[in-house]
Amino acid sequence: MLNQLINLYKESFGSAPRDVSLLKAAGSNRQYYRLFSESDNKPSIIGVIGTSAEENKSFYTLAKLFAEQQLNVPAVYAISDDAACYLQEDLGDLSLFDYIRKGRENGGNYNEDERMAVESVIRELPALQMKMYSPEVFKHCYPMESMDKQSIMFDLNYFKYCFLKLKGLEFNEVRLQEDFERLSSHLLDVSEYGFQYRDFQARNVMMKSGHNYYIDFQGGRRGPVYYDLASFLWQASSQFLDSFREQMIEAYLQELQSFIKVDKEVFKRKLLLFVFFRILQVLGAYGYRGLWEKKQHFIESIPLALKNLNGLKDKGICDDYPYLKQIVVELTSDNQPLNKASGNLAQQLLEQDKSYYKKAEKPLVVRVFSFSYKKGIPQDESGNGGGYVFDCRSTHNPGRYDQYKQINGLQKPVIKFLEEDGEILGFLESVYKLADFHVKRFIDRGFTNLMFAFGCTGGQHRSVYSAQHLAEHINQKFGVEVRICHREQNVTQILQAK
Numbered sequence: 001m002l003n004q005l006i007n008l009y010k011e012s013f014g015s016a017p018r019d020v021s022l023l024k025a026a027g028s029n030r031q032y033y034r035l036f037s038e039s040d041n042k043p044s045i046i047g048v049i050g051t052s053a054e055e056n057k058s059f060y061t062l063a064k065l066f067a068e069q070q071l072n073v074p075a076v077y078a079i080s081d082d083a084a085c086y087l088q089e090d091l092g093d094l095s096l097f098d099y100i101r102k103g104r105e106n107g108g109n110y111n112e113d114e115r116m117a118v119e120s121v122i123r124e125l126p127a128l129q130m131k132m133y134s135p136e137v138f139k140h141c142y143p144m145e146s147m148d149k150q151s152i153m154f155d156l157n158y159f160k161y162c163f164l165k166l167k168g169l170e171f172n173e174v175r176l177q178e179d180f181e182r183l184s185s186h187l188l189d190v191s192e193y194g195f196q197y198r199d200f201q202a203r204n205v206m207m208k209s210g211h212n213y214y215i216d217f218q219g220g221r222r223g224p225v226y227y228d229l230a231s232f233l234w235q236a237s238s239q240f241l242d243s244f245r246e247q248m249i250e251a252y253l254q255e256l257q258s259f260i261k262v263d264k265e266v267f268k269r270k271l272l273l274f275v276f277f278r279i280l281q282v283l284g285a286y287g288y289r290g291l292w293e294k295k296q297h298f299i300e301s302i303p304l305a306l307k308n309l310n311g312l313k314d315k316g317i318c319d320d321y322p323y324l325k326q327i328v329v330e331l332t333s334d335n336q337p338l339n340k341a342s343g344n345l346a347q348q349l350l351e352q353d354k355s356y357y358k359k360a361e362k363p364l365v366v367r368v369f370s371f372s373y374k375k376g377i378p379q380d381e382s383g384n385g386g387g388y389v390f391d392c393r394s395t396h397n398p399g400r401y402d403q404y405k406q407i408n409g410l411q412k413p414v415i416k417f418l419e420e421d422g423e424i425l426g427f428l429e430s431v432y433k434l435a436d437f438h439v440k441r442f443i444d445r446g447f448t449n450l451m452f453a454f455g456c457t458g459g460q461h462r463s464v465y466s467a468q469h470l471a472e473h474i475n476q477k478f479g480v481e482v483r484i485c486h487r488e489q490n491v492t493q494i495l496q497a498k
Contacts, residue, residue, distance in 0.1 A: 002033070005047045005085045009035050012078040012087060017045075034090060044090045045077065053083035054425065058142035059218035060086050062132075065140070069131040072213045074206075091213050096121060097202035097238075108239040115244070121205050121212055122232070122248045123255045128214065129194030129225050130259040137195060138222045143426030147196055147223030150394055152184045154430040155277070158284030161434050164327070166287045166441075171327060179321040186320070187224070187277055190270055192262060196223030201235045225256070226267075226274035234275045236282065236304035237297075242311075276317045279309050292437055306332055363481065363497060364443050366474055367451045370409070370467035370486045372459030378487060380451050387451030388438075390431055392462035395423040399461050408489050409464030418465050428466060435470060439478050459488030471495060 002020070010016050017035035023046075033047040050056040056079065066073040079086035099117055103110030110118070138145040164171060198219040206213040229252055232238075233245045240248075249271070253264055283305050290298030310332035312318070318325035367387075369378040377389055398404040398417045407414055418424045435452060442450050452470055456463040464486050472495065475482045479498035486492075 001031075001049050001084065004080060005033065005049055005087075006035075008078055008080050008085060008087060009045065009047060013037070013045075020047075035087075046074070046088050046090045047085060048088065049085045052142075054142045055218050056083045056086055058140055061140040062137065062217060062220065063088070065137055066128075066132065066214075066217070071128055071131060072211055073217070074213060074215060091206040091208050091215070094207045095203055096205035096207060096212070099207055100202065100238075104237070104239055108241040108244065110244065115247075117207070118202075119248060119251050121202075122229075122252050124212060125197075125200065125228060125232070125252060126194075126225075126256040126259055128197060129228065130256075132195035132220075133193070133222070141221045142218065143422070143429045144221055146221055147188075147227070149184050149188065150427075151221075152187055152277070153180065155281040155284065156180045156183070158288070158430070158433065159280040160284075162285075162292070162437050163283040163287035166291050166437075167331075169327065169330065172323065175323040176327070179324040183273075183277065183321055183324070186273060190224045190226070192225050192260060192267070193222060194225045196221050196225070197228045198223075198231075200228040200231045202232070202238055224274065226271050227278065230271060230275040230278045234278060234308050236279075236286075236301045236308060239304065272312065272315065272317050275308075276312050279305055279312070283309075288433065288437060292440060362446075362448045364439070364447060364478075365449055366439065366471070366480055366482045367449070368467045368471040368474075368482060368484050369451070369453040370459055370463035370488070371453060371455050372457065372463075372488050373455045374457070375459070375488065377455065378451075378453050378485070382449035382451070387453070388431075388434065389453045389455065390427075390466065392424070392427065392454050392456040392466055395427055395462055396421045397457065397462060399458055404461065408486070409461045409466075410468060410486070410489075410491070414461050415465060418462065424462060424465060428469060431466070431470060432473060435474060436477065439474055439480070443478065443480070459486070464489060 006016060006020065015038055018038045019036040021034045021036075023032040023034060029051050031049040033049075035045045035047050037044065048056070050059075060076050060079045060083075063073050063076045067075065074089040074091055076089075077087040096117060100110060100114040103114040144151055160171075160176065197214075197217050198221065199216050204214065204216040206215060229249070233240055233248055249268060253262065253267065256262060283302070286298045286302045286305060289295050290300075290302060309328060313325070313328050313332060318328050365382075367382070371378050373391075373393075380387070396418070398409075398414050401417075404414055404417065409415065409418070438450060452467070454463040454466040454470070467484060467486065471482045471484045471493075474480065475495040475498070481497040482495040484491075484493040484495070
């Protein structure tokens with residue numbers, strides 16, 4: 001893949017780079033390289049190799065649309081034909097996160113230069129959100145155009161399965177789901193919408209020549225503006241004090257008023273609800289990236305996020321969600337010293353995680369079904385009783401159109417329809433995260449059976465496509481045996497262990 005990146009540079013600039021250096025990985029699985037020109041007088045270029053072609057295309061296109069609005073983002077120069085890699089402007093190595101390091105290490109006591117640097121970013125946020133608020137922008141967003149109930153439930157399930165389950169916390173699925181549904185309705189009951197950056201944090205702001213530049217916006221979509229402000233000011237590792245946050249919220253609202261009218265007090269109350277939601281989603285990410293993928297930065301951030309969650313609980317934000325509040329109380333009073341250095345708790349979490357593993361005596365076998373809800377959910381033949389059932393009926397149905405009624409989700413016309421429509425891709429992206437987590441844990445813990453099932457109206461199109469793609473994904477990534485059953489199509493297949 002690196003050779004493809006070098007060839008793209010060659011095609012774009014007329015000669016191969018003099019030198020190539022791999023940059024330190026951040027939170028994503030993308031690889032970043034600094035490519036140096038043969039001439040010392042020409043600037044270096046950043047080359048990116050991504051794991052998702054659709055995500056790469058989204059970043060490349062959105063960057064151009066940002067630039068058209070005269071918003072500071074890296075210039076993009078070229079993208080490969082298969083969208084596996086692209087070239088962008090080198091903005092240097094100084095992020096806002098690095099610039100305010102001393103204040104962060106000083107317990108959130110930022111000096112005047114640091115405070116002004118943060119405020120300048122906060123004041124620029126409304127322009128990013130409002131100038132990019134257009135249908136032309138949203139049709140290029142990946143994996144979905146808008147923050148809706150489905151995307152909120154994906155994030156809340158991320159918290160449930162990748163943090164609560166991993167931490168070993170027992171909970172009632174039905175009662176928790178009821179509170180999730182209520183929280184989802186409250187989050188969407190707002191009128192202040194814009195371009196939702198999604199990963200707006202100090203690490204994604206680069207400082208160059210006295211200006212702020214914004215990166216990693218490829219997950220953006222249409223959504224409530226509160227989310228980005230909550231993401232930034234309650235980023236666990238930034239450790240902003242409440243008094244500092246209040247100043248920044250005032251600065252944000254001053255700029256936002258030039259675009260839309262808002263009631264400040266109402267806005268502030270609603271903001272805390274999004275802070276609550278964002279922290280839950282972040283804990284899911286920390287569980288996935290930290291305790292599963294073993295990335296130390298995310299492990300160390302868990303106690304800080306729990307500390308933020310504890311502060312919200314004390315403000316009564318959880319009161320409308322009684323069962324979820326019980327879980328928050330248990331998480332934040334888990335005999336853990338939240339006010340002490342995070343290293344001790346992070347190490348404890350790692351040790352707990354390691355001791356939970358045991359050597360597998362038999363290989364894991366994964367069973368994946370597609371089915372019609374009209375004929376009932378498939379039985380678990382293994383007797384294990386573990387796994388997931390996913391409802392595909394929220395996505396666009398090819399079965400509504402005559403040309404697809406006699407064919408199924410294994411055939412090219414249906415596959416093309418679903419992938420060009422794109423809804424199924426966003427749906428599966430979240431499924432993959434949950435599935436990857438569970439397959440890895442089941443292998444580590446010596447479990448031998450795991451089941452996934454996808455249901456739709458007829459068990460013919462969406463469920464078949466989803467089941468087949470998840471099965472191939474698991475077999476390719478983990479090398480385990482996967483047994484596929486498209487029940488309503490009378491199709492079975494075994495993907496052999498590798």
